[in-house]
Amino acid sequence: MKDRRVMDWFMVVFYDHIVFDTWVGGHGKNFCMTSENGVRRLSLIGGFLGAGKTTLIRKFSEWLSYRDFRLGLVSNDQGSGLIDTGTFVMSPQEAVAEVTGGCFCCRLDDLVNILERMSDESKPDVIVAEPVGSCTDLMATVLQPLERVYGLPLDLCPLSVVLDGRRALASLGGRRDPRDFHRDVGYIYRKQIEEAEWLVVNKRDLLTKEQLNDLLNRLEGQFPGKRVFVVSGKTGEGLDEWFGALMSESSLPAGLMEMDYDRYGRGEAMLGWYNAEIAVDFEHPTAADAWLLETSSAISRHLAGSGCKVAHFKTSLEHPDGRSRAHQVMDEDEVSLAESHAIPVSEGRLLVNLRAEGDPKLLDEAVDRVLGSQAGVNFKAKASFQPGQPRPTHRVEQLVTG
Ligand SMILES: Nc1nc2c(ncn2[C@@H]2O[C@H](COP(=O)(O)OP(=O)(O)O)[C@@H](O)[C@H]2O)c(=O)[nH]1
Numbered sequence: 001m002k003d004r005r006v007m008d009w010f011m012v013v014f015y016d017h018i019v020f021d022t023w024v025g026g027h028g029k030n031f032c033m034t035s036e037n038g039v040r041r042l043s044l045i046g047g048f049l050g051a052g053k054t055t056l057i058r059k060f061s062e063w064l065s066y067r068d069f070r071l072g073l074v075s076n077d078q079g080s081g082l083i084d085t086g087t088f089v090m091s092p093q094e095a096v097a098e099v100t101g102g103c104f105c106c107r108l109d110d111l112v113n114i115l116e117r118m119s120d121e122s123k124p125d126v127i128v129a130e131p132v133g134s135c136t137d138l139m140a141t142v143l144q145p146l147e148r149v150y151g152l153p154l155d156l157c158p159l160s161v162v163l164d165g166r167r168a169l170a171s172l173g174g175r176r177d178p179r180d181f182h183r184d185v186g187y188i189y190r191k192q193i194e195e196a197e198w199l200v201v202n203k204r205d206l207l208t209k210e211q212l213n214d215l216l217n218r219l220e221g222q223f224p225g226k227r228v229f230v231v232s233g234k235t236g237e238g239l240d241e242w243f244g245a246l247m248s249e250s251s252l253p254a255g256l257m258e259m260d261y262d263r264y265g266r267g268e269a270m271l272g273w274y275n276a277e278i279a280v281d282f283e284h285p286t287a288a289d290a291w292l293l294e295t296s297s298a299i300s301r302h303l304a305g306s307g308c309k310v311a312h313f314k315t316s317l318e319h320p321d322g323r324s325r326a327h328q329v330m331d332e333d334e335v336s337l338a339e340s341h342a343i344p345v346s347e348g349r350l351l352v353n354l355r356a357e358g359d360p361k362l363l364d365e366a367v368d369r370v371l372g373s374q375a376g377v378n379f380k381a382k383a384s385f386q387p388g389q390p391r392p393t394h395r396v397e398q399l400v401t402g
């Protein structure tokens with residue numbers, strides 16, 4: 001059935017006399033994807049916090065837009081006030097929505113409503129959904145129920161799981177690596193890899209050849225037989241091959257994995273979430289980049305001092321003329337600028353999205369110690385919490401293909 005859908009899709013492409021040259025690295029300009037009887041292509045791109053999902057999805061969005069595909073994007077988080085959703089808005093060809101307040105699996109009705117609305121209103125050729133980075137068991141609790149419980153007419157791309165190459169090396173090493181998370185968080189990490197149909201080793205630019213080979217050997221040794229794409233969201237390496245495959249192949253899961261939901265819940269409970277929206281009025285025009293970098297670095301130092309292990313820390317200072325963004329993915333990294341705005345500003349809206357292994361109170365404290373006493377700083381909204389025990393809306397126990 002899936003194979004037939006792929007064939008049908010190719011038939012549509014050929015009947016429309018469309019040149020299909022991306023697979024050999026070309027740049028087809030006349031691409032058009034016709035949805036077969038309203039069937040939408042859906043790609044879930046999972047992976048741990050900070051792996052590079054949003055970055056790669058943004059690249060995918062550019063790749064699609066260049067080929068005149070319409071894209072629908074669905075982001076997801078336990079909280080609201082997401083920096084990622086703001087960075088998603090790229091072109092009028094895109095529709096963007098977010099599921100907040102819980103992961104896709106626990107808020108499946110919300111996801112279904114978004115998918116239906118998006119399909120009707122924006123008619124995207126492909127919908128890309130980014131689940132929360134601490135989420136796993138997506139095949140049984142999201143992808144399969146979408147088709148089998150809700151009967152959505154979908155053509156599912158193979159489930160891709162993105163890995164930060166350095167974190168994967170730290171987590172899959174033989175000995176305990178001090179950079180690695182607690183073993184219950186590690187359980188989630190390994191389950192994400194286990195259920196992946198495709199593994200996308202990202203941040204190739206940060207790995208030496210030896211490290212890459214070491215990682216590929218470990219992946220093959222511990223999770224044999226998976227198709228692996230090696231890419232870099234920074235340099236663009238390997239993306240054409242993965243994107244081309246995403247647009248031409250369909251999900252054919254071999255089975256559903258077993259899950260220990262108690263352990264999954266314990267892993268989630270090790271993580272702290274912190275989101276804040278803060279209005280900032282500067283006394284004098286201030287260099288936004290420098291202020292954001294300094295503020296975020298100070299927060300990061302407090303986090304390290306209280307023993308919290310950063311999984312992903314993002315800040316964004318938005319102002320009428322633009323935006324500065326800063327981020328940190330691993331403790332050993334310095335906070336760095338992801339988006340720059342050099343012109344001095346007199347006010348801004350600061351968003352803080354922080355995910356770390358540690359008590360949410362400590363995350364709150366770290367931010368408060370840096371910003372709490374600053375003049376002109378006004379907290380508009382703030383939330384710090386641990387993700388709750390995952391309770392999927394539906395969990396399919398057995399795989400039915402075709
Ligand atoms: N050096 C490098 N950094 C990357 C790459 N891809 C993503 N990043 C950075 O990794 C961090 C996390 O990326 P993001 O896409 O937000 O991760 P997500 O949490 O999985 O969505 C950001 O600071 C990105 O700029 C890459 O290929 N190379």
Ligand SMILES: [Mg+2]
Nearest residue numbers: 053054084130
């Ligand atoms: Mg993201």
